[in-house]
Amino acid sequence: MDDEGRRLAEMSDDEWAKRMKRLERQLKRAKPRFSARRRSSPERGSSPERGSSPERGSSPGRESSPGRGKVLLGVGIFVVAAAVTGVGLVRHHDGSTRNAAETPGPSQSTGASGPFDGTPARSWHNATVGLVMPPAGQAGPYSAATVKGALARARAYLLTARTAPAVLVRHDLNALAALATSAVSRTTLYPTLLAPGNTLAAPVRVSGSVTDSFEAATEEFSEHLSVTGNLIWAYALRATYAVEQPQPLLIRHEHIKLDFYLDADMDGPQAAVYPVSDVETVYSMDCGYANDRLLGLPRVNDPDREPAAGGSTKGAFDPEQPVDRPVRGCIKR
Numbered sequence: 584m585d586d587e588g589r590r591l592a593e594m595s596d597d598e599w600a601k602r603m604k605r606l607e608r609q610l611k612r613a614k615p616r617f618s619a620r621r622r623s624s625p626e627r628g629s630s631p632e633r634g635s636s637p638e639r640g641s642s643p644g645r646e647s648s649p650g651r652g653k654v655l656l657g658v659g660i661f662v663v664a665a666a667v668t669g670v671g672l673v674r675h676h677d678g679s680t681r682n683a684a685e686t687p688g689p690s691q692s693t694g695a696s697g698p699f700d701g702t703p704a705r706s707w708h709n710a711t712v713g714l715v716m717p718p719a720g721q722a723g724p725y726s727a728a729t730v731k732g733a734l735a736r737a738r739a740y741l742l743t744a745r746t747a748p749a750v751l752v753r754h755d756l757n758a759l760a761a762l763a764t765s766a767v768s769r770t771t772l773y774p775t776l777l778a779p780g781n782t783l784a785a786p787v788r789v790s791g792s793v794t795d796s797f798e799a800a801t802e803e804f805s806e807h808l809s810v811t812g813n814l815i816w817a818y819a820l821r822a823t824y825a826v827e828q829p830q831p832l833l834i835r836h837e838h839i840k841l842d843f844y845l846d847a848d849m850d851g852p853q854a855a856v857y858p859v860s861d862v863e864t865v866y867s868m869d870c871g872y873a874n875d876r877l878l879g880l881p882r883v884n885d886p887d888r889e890p891a892a893g894g895s896t897k898g899a900f901d902p903e904q905p906v907d908r909p910v911r912g913c914i915k916r
Contacts, residue, residue, distance in 0.1 A: 699788065702832065704790070708788065709787070713789040714742060716734040719731030729845060730795065733808050736856060740763065751775060754776050762856050767857070776876065776877050778869065778879025780823040781821070784819040789816050794811050808845060809841070811839070813838055815899075820879070824882055826881055831880055835863055835864075836866075836902070838861070864907075874887055888914070
Protein backbone atom coordinates (compact mmCIF):
# COMPACT_ATOMS: atom_id res chain seq x y z
CA MET A 584 0.00 0.00 0.00
CA ASP A 585 1.47 3.46 -0.94
CA ASP A 586 1.53 6.47 1.36
CA GLU A 587 -1.63 7.94 -0.14
CA GLY A 588 -3.58 4.72 0.31
CA ARG A 589 -2.28 4.26 3.88
CA ARG A 590 -3.27 7.80 4.77
CA LEU A 591 -6.77 7.28 3.37
CA ALA A 592 -7.17 4.05 5.28
CA GLU A 593 -6.13 5.72 8.58
CA MET A 594 -8.57 8.62 8.25
CA SER A 595 -11.18 9.12 10.96
CA ASP A 596 -14.89 9.43 10.22
CA ASP A 597 -14.77 13.22 10.57
CA GLU A 598 -11.83 13.45 8.17
CA TRP A 599 -13.65 11.24 5.67
CA ALA A 600 -16.74 13.45 5.93
CA LYS A 601 -14.68 16.61 5.31
CA ARG A 602 -12.88 15.01 2.38
CA MET A 603 -16.16 13.88 0.84
CA LYS A 604 -17.54 17.41 1.15
CA ARG A 605 -14.47 18.82 -0.58
CA LEU A 606 -14.84 16.18 -3.29
CA GLU A 607 -18.48 17.13 -3.69
CA ARG A 608 -17.57 20.82 -4.08
CA GLN A 609 -14.86 19.96 -6.59
CA LEU A 610 -17.32 17.97 -8.70
CA LYS A 611 -19.81 20.82 -8.60
CA ARG A 612 -17.16 23.27 -9.77
CA ALA A 613 -16.01 20.94 -12.51
CA LYS A 614 -19.48 20.20 -13.93
CA PRO A 615 -20.11 23.57 -15.67
CA ARG A 616 -16.66 23.46 -17.29
CA PHE A 617 -17.30 20.00 -18.75
CA SER A 618 -20.78 21.03 -19.81
CA ALA A 619 -19.48 24.16 -21.54
CA ARG A 620 -16.96 22.12 -23.49
CA ARG A 621 -19.71 19.72 -24.60
CA ARG A 622 -22.02 22.53 -25.61
CA SER A 623 -19.44 24.64 -27.50
CA SER A 624 -17.61 22.79 -30.25
CA PRO A 625 -14.60 24.50 -31.85
CA GLU A 626 -14.90 25.84 -35.33
CA ARG A 627 -13.63 23.68 -38.17
CA GLY A 628 -9.86 23.99 -38.51
CA SER A 629 -9.31 25.38 -35.03
CA SER A 630 -7.89 23.58 -31.99
CA PRO A 631 -8.23 24.18 -28.29
CA GLU A 632 -5.61 26.43 -26.77
CA ARG A 633 -2.73 24.70 -25.08
CA GLY A 634 -1.56 26.00 -21.68
CA SER A 635 -4.86 27.69 -20.88
CA SER A 636 -5.05 29.05 -17.38
CA PRO A 637 -7.14 27.15 -14.80
CA GLU A 638 -10.50 28.43 -13.80
CA ARG A 639 -10.91 30.86 -10.92
CA GLY A 640 -10.81 29.06 -7.57
CA SER A 641 -8.63 26.18 -8.71
CA SER A 642 -5.08 25.57 -7.57
CA PRO A 643 -2.61 23.60 -9.70
CA GLY A 644 -0.77 22.38 -6.66
CA ARG A 645 -3.56 20.64 -4.71
CA GLU A 646 -7.00 19.29 -5.67
CA SER A 647 -6.50 20.24 -9.30
CA SER A 648 -4.20 17.28 -9.92
CA PRO A 649 -5.99 14.93 -12.38
CA GLY A 650 -4.41 11.77 -10.97
CA ARG A 651 -5.18 12.71 -7.39
CA GLY A 652 -8.74 13.71 -8.27
CA LYS A 653 -9.37 10.41 -9.99
CA VAL A 654 -8.03 8.51 -6.98
CA LEU A 655 -10.17 10.45 -4.57
CA LEU A 656 -13.20 10.18 -6.78
CA GLY A 657 -12.68 6.43 -7.25
CA VAL A 658 -12.11 5.78 -3.56
CA GLY A 659 -15.08 7.93 -2.57
CA ILE A 660 -17.40 6.25 -5.01
CA PHE A 661 -16.14 2.83 -3.92
CA VAL A 662 -16.69 3.57 -0.23
CA VAL A 663 -20.13 5.05 -0.79
CA ALA A 664 -21.13 2.21 -3.11
CA ALA A 665 -19.83 -0.39 -0.67
CA ALA A 666 -21.71 1.22 2.20
CA VAL A 667 -24.92 1.50 0.22
CA THR A 668 -24.56 -2.02 -1.14
CA GLY A 669 -23.87 -3.36 2.34
CA VAL A 670 -26.97 -1.68 3.73
CA GLY A 671 -28.98 -2.95 0.79
CA LEU A 672 -27.81 -6.51 1.34
CA VAL A 673 -28.63 -6.36 5.03
CA ARG A 674 -32.09 -4.99 4.35
CA HIS A 675 -32.73 -7.53 1.62
CA HIS A 676 -31.64 -10.37 3.88
CA ASP A 677 -33.75 -9.14 6.79
CA GLY A 678 -36.76 -8.65 4.53
CA SER A 679 -36.41 -12.06 2.96
CA THR A 680 -36.20 -13.73 6.35
CA ARG A 681 -39.20 -11.84 7.64
CA ASN A 682 -41.30 -12.68 4.58
CA ALA A 683 -40.37 -16.34 4.79
CA ALA A 684 -41.52 -16.42 8.40
CA GLU A 685 -44.76 -14.53 7.79
CA THR A 686 -45.85 -16.10 4.50
CA PRO A 687 -47.03 -19.71 4.85
CA GLY A 688 -45.74 -22.05 2.22
CA PRO A 689 -47.89 -24.48 0.24
CA SER A 690 -49.48 -27.18 2.33
CA GLN A 691 -47.42 -30.29 2.40
CA SER A 692 -48.95 -33.56 1.29
CA THR A 693 -49.27 -36.05 4.09
CA GLY A 694 -49.47 -38.94 1.67
CA ALA A 695 -52.94 -39.92 2.88
CA SER A 696 -55.53 -40.32 0.13
CA GLY A 697 -59.15 -39.24 0.49
CA PRO A 698 -62.13 -41.47 -0.26
CA PHE A 699 -62.96 -39.51 -3.44
CA ASP A 700 -59.45 -39.64 -4.92
CA GLY A 701 -59.17 -41.32 -8.28
CA THR A 702 -62.80 -40.57 -9.18
CA PRO A 703 -64.58 -37.60 -10.80
CA ALA A 704 -66.13 -36.87 -7.39
CA ARG A 705 -62.74 -35.62 -6.23
CA SER A 706 -63.48 -32.27 -7.91
CA TRP A 707 -67.10 -32.09 -6.76
CA HIS A 708 -68.26 -29.80 -3.98
CA ASN A 709 -69.89 -30.89 -0.78
CA ALA A 710 -73.65 -31.13 -1.22
CA THR A 711 -74.35 -27.92 0.70
CA VAL A 712 -72.39 -26.04 -1.99
CA GLY A 713 -72.70 -28.35 -4.99
CA LEU A 714 -76.50 -28.47 -5.06
CA VAL A 715 -77.26 -25.41 -7.19
CA MET A 716 -80.80 -24.39 -8.06
CA PRO A 717 -81.72 -22.62 -11.31
CA PRO A 718 -82.28 -18.86 -11.41
CA ALA A 719 -85.85 -18.03 -10.44
CA GLY A 720 -88.07 -16.40 -13.03
CA GLN A 721 -91.73 -15.93 -13.84
CA ALA A 722 -93.40 -19.33 -14.38
CA GLY A 723 -96.99 -19.17 -15.61
CA PRO A 724 -98.97 -17.20 -13.05
CA TYR A 725 -96.23 -17.57 -10.44
CA SER A 726 -93.97 -14.60 -9.84
CA ALA A 727 -90.20 -14.88 -9.73
CA ALA A 728 -90.31 -14.37 -5.95
CA THR A 729 -92.76 -17.26 -5.54
CA VAL A 730 -90.66 -19.52 -7.75
CA LYS A 731 -87.53 -18.56 -5.83
CA GLY A 732 -89.18 -19.56 -2.57
CA ALA A 733 -90.29 -22.90 -3.98
CA LEU A 734 -86.79 -23.63 -5.28
CA ALA A 735 -85.36 -22.88 -1.85
CA ARG A 736 -87.88 -25.28 -0.33
CA ALA A 737 -86.94 -27.96 -2.87
CA ARG A 738 -83.26 -27.50 -2.10
CA ALA A 739 -83.89 -27.86 1.63
CA TYR A 740 -85.88 -31.01 0.96
CA LEU A 741 -83.16 -32.61 -1.18
CA LEU A 742 -80.38 -31.81 1.27
CA THR A 743 -82.43 -33.17 4.16
CA ALA A 744 -83.37 -36.35 2.33
CA ARG A 745 -79.83 -37.08 1.08
CA THR A 746 -77.41 -35.65 3.63
CA ALA A 747 -79.01 -34.98 7.03
CA PRO A 748 -77.57 -37.31 9.72
CA ALA A 749 -80.99 -37.58 11.34
CA VAL A 750 -82.31 -39.15 8.14
CA LEU A 751 -79.22 -41.06 7.04
CA VAL A 752 -78.12 -42.58 10.32
CA ARG A 753 -81.06 -42.37 12.74
CA HIS A 754 -83.79 -42.83 10.11
CA ASP A 755 -85.72 -39.98 11.69
CA LEU A 756 -88.00 -38.58 8.98
CA ASN A 757 -89.77 -35.91 11.00
CA ALA A 758 -87.77 -33.00 9.57
CA LEU A 759 -88.23 -34.33 6.05
CA ALA A 760 -91.95 -34.89 6.50
CA ALA A 761 -92.33 -31.33 7.79
CA LEU A 762 -91.23 -30.07 4.39
CA ALA A 763 -93.66 -32.27 2.44
CA THR A 764 -97.40 -32.44 2.06
CA SER A 765 -99.20 -34.63 4.55
CA ALA A 766 -100.61 -36.71 1.68
CA VAL A 767 -97.35 -38.63 1.19
CA SER A 768 -96.34 -41.74 3.08
CA ARG A 769 -93.01 -42.55 4.69
CA THR A 770 -91.92 -44.49 1.60
CA THR A 771 -92.83 -41.81 -0.90
CA LEU A 772 -90.72 -39.25 0.92
CA TYR A 773 -87.85 -40.99 -0.91
CA PRO A 774 -85.25 -40.73 1.86
CA THR A 775 -81.72 -42.10 1.79
CA LEU A 776 -81.20 -44.44 4.75
CA LEU A 777 -77.84 -45.95 5.65
CA ALA A 778 -77.72 -49.65 6.45
CA PRO A 779 -76.65 -50.86 9.91
CA GLY A 780 -72.90 -50.66 10.44
CA ASN A 781 -72.45 -47.82 7.89
CA THR A 782 -71.51 -44.25 8.74
CA LEU A 783 -70.31 -41.27 6.72
CA ALA A 784 -66.53 -41.03 6.35
CA ALA A 785 -66.75 -37.60 4.66
CA PRO A 786 -69.45 -35.07 3.75
CA VAL A 787 -71.71 -36.14 0.89
CA ARG A 788 -70.84 -34.67 -2.50
CA VAL A 789 -73.14 -34.02 -5.45
CA SER A 790 -73.06 -33.12 -9.11
CA GLY A 791 -75.85 -32.62 -11.61
CA SER A 792 -78.57 -30.19 -12.58
CA VAL A 793 -81.96 -28.99 -11.38
CA THR A 794 -84.65 -27.44 -13.58
CA ASP A 795 -88.10 -26.01 -12.96
CA SER A 796 -91.17 -25.65 -15.19
CA PHE A 797 -94.80 -24.60 -15.03
CA GLU A 798 -97.31 -27.41 -15.56
CA ALA A 799 -100.75 -26.36 -16.79
CA ALA A 800 -103.88 -27.88 -15.31
CA THR A 801 -105.15 -31.19 -16.66
CA GLU A 802 -108.22 -33.32 -15.95
CA GLU A 803 -106.25 -35.10 -13.27
CA PHE A 804 -104.00 -32.41 -11.78
CA SER A 805 -104.24 -28.71 -11.03
CA GLU A 806 -101.67 -26.30 -12.37
CA HIS A 807 -98.40 -26.49 -10.46
CA LEU A 808 -94.67 -25.83 -10.47
CA SER A 809 -92.47 -28.84 -11.15
CA VAL A 810 -88.86 -29.13 -9.99
CA THR A 811 -86.80 -31.92 -11.55
CA GLY A 812 -83.33 -33.05 -10.57
CA ASN A 813 -80.80 -35.15 -12.48
CA LEU A 814 -78.37 -35.64 -9.63
CA ILE A 815 -75.44 -37.90 -8.79
CA TRP A 816 -74.65 -38.24 -5.09
CA ALA A 817 -71.30 -39.62 -3.88
CA TYR A 818 -71.29 -41.28 -0.45
CA ALA A 819 -67.98 -42.08 1.25
CA LEU A 820 -68.90 -44.66 3.85
CA ARG A 821 -67.16 -46.51 6.64
CA ALA A 822 -68.42 -49.96 7.60
CA THR A 823 -67.96 -52.00 10.75
CA TYR A 824 -67.93 -55.22 8.71
CA ALA A 825 -65.69 -56.64 5.99
CA VAL A 826 -66.49 -55.24 2.56
CA GLU A 827 -65.82 -56.59 -0.91
CA GLN A 828 -64.31 -53.47 -2.44
CA PRO A 829 -61.25 -51.57 -1.22
CA GLN A 830 -62.67 -48.12 -1.99
CA PRO A 831 -65.68 -47.34 0.23
CA LEU A 832 -67.53 -45.12 -2.22
CA LEU A 833 -71.17 -45.52 -3.27
CA ILE A 834 -72.68 -43.57 -6.16
CA ARG A 835 -76.41 -42.84 -6.30
CA HIS A 836 -77.74 -41.46 -9.61
CA GLU A 837 -81.34 -40.28 -9.49
CA HIS A 838 -84.04 -38.54 -11.47
CA ILE A 839 -86.34 -36.98 -8.91
CA LYS A 840 -89.48 -34.89 -9.46
CA LEU A 841 -90.93 -32.58 -6.82
CA ASP A 842 -94.18 -30.69 -7.43
CA PHE A 843 -95.51 -27.54 -5.78
CA TYR A 844 -99.22 -26.68 -5.81
CA LEU A 845 -99.10 -22.98 -5.12
CA ASP A 846 -102.43 -21.57 -4.00
CA ALA A 847 -103.12 -17.87 -4.27
CA ASP A 848 -102.51 -17.35 -0.54
CA MET A 849 -99.35 -19.50 -0.39
CA ASP A 850 -95.87 -18.24 -1.23
CA GLY A 851 -92.94 -20.40 -2.22
CA PRO A 852 -91.21 -20.92 1.14
CA GLN A 853 -94.46 -22.07 2.74
CA ALA A 854 -95.37 -24.41 -0.09
CA ALA A 855 -95.37 -28.08 0.73
CA VAL A 856 -93.26 -30.41 -1.37
CA TYR A 857 -95.14 -33.12 -3.21
CA PRO A 858 -92.61 -35.85 -4.08
CA VAL A 859 -93.88 -37.35 -7.32
CA SER A 860 -91.21 -39.84 -8.35
CA ASP A 861 -87.64 -40.87 -7.76
CA VAL A 862 -85.92 -43.30 -10.14
CA GLU A 863 -82.41 -44.28 -9.10
CA THR A 864 -79.42 -46.45 -9.87
CA VAL A 865 -76.91 -47.15 -7.11
CA TYR A 866 -73.41 -48.41 -7.87
CA SER A 867 -71.18 -50.60 -5.65
CA MET A 868 -73.83 -51.12 -3.00
CA ASP A 869 -74.89 -54.15 -1.00
CA CYS A 870 -77.75 -55.87 -2.87
CA GLY A 871 -79.40 -57.27 0.24
CA TYR A 872 -79.54 -53.84 1.84
CA ALA A 873 -80.71 -52.29 -1.43
CA ASN A 874 -83.70 -54.67 -1.49
CA ASP A 875 -84.57 -53.35 1.95
CA ARG A 876 -84.31 -49.74 0.69
CA LEU A 877 -81.05 -49.17 2.55
CA LEU A 878 -77.68 -47.87 1.38
CA GLY A 879 -74.62 -49.80 2.50
CA LEU A 880 -71.21 -51.02 1.41
CA PRO A 881 -71.27 -54.53 -0.12
CA ARG A 882 -70.81 -57.25 2.48
CA VAL A 883 -68.57 -60.19 1.70
CA ASN A 884 -71.56 -62.47 2.37
CA ASP A 885 -74.18 -60.30 0.63
CA PRO A 886 -77.16 -62.68 0.41
CA ASP A 887 -78.73 -61.10 -2.69
CA ARG A 888 -75.66 -60.71 -4.85
CA GLU A 889 -75.31 -62.90 -7.89
CA PRO A 890 -72.17 -65.06 -7.97
CA ALA A 891 -69.28 -63.49 -9.91
CA ALA A 892 -71.34 -60.38 -10.53
CA GLY A 893 -68.33 -58.08 -10.35
CA GLY A 894 -68.38 -54.50 -9.17
CA SER A 895 -68.35 -52.36 -12.30
CA THR A 896 -69.03 -48.65 -11.83
CA LYS A 897 -68.87 -47.84 -15.56
CA GLY A 898 -70.98 -44.79 -16.25
CA ALA A 899 -71.64 -44.16 -12.57
CA PHE A 900 -70.48 -40.55 -12.80
CA ASP A 901 -72.14 -39.82 -16.15
CA PRO A 902 -75.38 -37.80 -15.80
CA GLU A 903 -76.40 -38.93 -19.30
CA GLN A 904 -76.62 -42.56 -18.21
CA PRO A 905 -80.18 -43.91 -17.82
CA VAL A 906 -81.37 -44.58 -14.30
CA ASP A 907 -84.23 -46.95 -15.03
CA ARG A 908 -82.11 -49.96 -15.95
CA PRO A 909 -81.95 -53.07 -13.76
CA VAL A 910 -79.26 -53.08 -11.10
CA ARG A 911 -76.45 -55.29 -12.33
CA GLY A 912 -75.47 -58.22 -10.15
CA CYS A 913 -78.37 -58.03 -7.71
CA ILE A 914 -81.16 -60.54 -7.18
CA LYS A 915 -84.43 -58.72 -6.73
CA ARG A 916 -86.74 -59.92 -3.97
